[in-house]
Amino acid sequence: MNNILIKNARIVDGTTDRAKDAVDIMLADGKVQDIGPSLTTSGDVTVIDARDRFVMPGLIDAHVHVIAQNANLKENAAVPDAMITVAAMNLMGAMLTRGFTTVRDLGGATGPLRMAMEEAPIALPRLNICGKALSQTGGHTDQRGPFDSTPVPDWPVPLGALGVICDGEPELRKAAREQFRTGADFLKLMANGGVSSPSDPIHFLGFSRAELIAAVEEAQNTGTYVSAHLYTDAAILRAVECGVHSLEHCNLITAETARLAAEKGCIACPTLITYDKLKSEGASMGLPAASIVKVDDVRLRGMESLSIMQDAGLQMAYGSDLLGGMQPHQSGEFELRGRVLSSQTVIQSATLIAAKLLRMEGQIGTLMPGAFADTIILDRDPLMDLSVLSGQGESINTIVKGGEIIKHNP
Known part of the structure; x- marks a missing residue:
């Protein structure tokens, strides 16, 4: 020092x-x-x-996956923990080279991994974590396809797994408490269908309202907040009504829902660069064909969503959400957003607003x-x-x- x-x-x-x-x-x-x-x-x-x-x-990137060395997340979960740890160190080192001194992991990084990164022989970004993201059976991060009868993995899941599967309030509360026990700073829910998983079309709603409210209560009990993976307006509206604070992606949001989210003090975290690169590079990087088909469902509305949220006064943090070999495109989000938003607004997203989202105002950004x-x-x-x-x-x-x-x- x-x-x-x-x-x-x-x-x-x-x-x-x-x-x-x-x-x-x-x-x-x-x-x-x-x-x-x-x-x-x-x-x-x-x-x-x-x-x-x-x-x-x-700089602050408020949506990364430091354990995602492979765009095929089912294969990523099968990689030995030791190899995932080394890969995470290398990925984070590259992030620091791009100027990101703090990153928020949205599924995968655990408390023990963060401790290991703090002992790494090279300088790395500060790491803010949710532990494993929570998903219902057949939801985003359930990598079992329709013909896979493998039982739900027991806790603890491998380090390379982005999430853990839980159904019903008791299982969800226990899974949430496990994340906080092992060092999570906040909680992440998969509350909508996703691109990188096989059994959940984009329009699927993840978890019941009762489960969402239970997760919010568990987070509030530890003095923190819930983040949720969200694409469709119906999913975003439901999450906001249930008390979710950090709204990831939001590609299909409407003006009315954006205004409500702003009134509730929510913060959105768009991640446009990941859809741009999933479209152009996903197949060559190992993303399954079923996932490639779903990319355009969210990619084509991404730029419009920026204008909608900006006009509604909904604050937006910087996020990249890249997987595997697409991770080097992390900084591409700046120029994508700059096509729609002012440079000052884009810079705020990676400084002041991201710091606010991480509840580290005055410390970073x-x-x-x-x-x-x-x-x-x-x-x-x-x-x-x-x-x-x-x-x-x-x-x-x-x-x-x-x-x-x-x-x-x-």
Whole structure:
């Protein structure tokens, strides 16, 4: 951990529609210590001159699957835990290279895996987890097809499995409590049909209202919230009415439901890049044919959903939701959203709004004093050109995570 003084920092953090006037930022003991003009230093301090560059808080991806090394999730669940652990470390290392200093895992990563990542020999993003996502029999993450009579896997399931199957309130409550027992920060439900599973058309509703309400109660009992996988308007409306807070995907949302979600204080997390890449690369990456057929059901309405949610005042966090070999496209979501939304709004999604969703406001997604010393320095102004955030971090000059310099090109 270094004490670092960043000089001449023009900050872009989503709070303004232009880069702020140059200031100095002092990072000490892993936190932002001070910010202001002409800061002075004493002792052992690394000085980084950000003149002619732009400084952002570390990015936040609020929808990843760090254990998904294979787009075929049934095959992924069969990979030995040791191999999944190494793959997760490699995937997370690449995420940090792209400037993501915090990621929220939406199914698969467990408390023990997070502990292992914190002991990894390389720097990795901060990891926020739900444990295993909860699915009903035949729902999203139930990878058994219609002719597969394999019994429902017992708990604990393999590390490579995204979810656990539970039916009825007693099973759901027990599964939820197991996630919290093993370190989950929040709870994830599969409340709608999905693309990457074989037996649930997109329009299927996952869980009963009573089960959804039970899950919300279990989350509230531990002081946290429920996230749900949702595509159709009927599923989104039902989830909002039952108290779900984090609305994943939302491709088929209507204006009326978006307004209600905004009134309830929900946050949406669109993940458009995953459908774009599932369409173009899914088959070559191992996605089953039955899943490929379902992609267009949600892909074609994705861009429209951004406008609907923006107009309704429903806040949106940044998410990618990529699987297997498509994971390197994580930063492509910036430019996709930029076709519809302002650059400031897109940047907010990966800073302020994502931090709010993770309930880490003031700690991440900002460069105010007291926040974690997570920052990236860019060669170009992202408010003028979102493509500076794309690719594999080629345009990121410097990455600092928790006060540790991960990358720096003087």
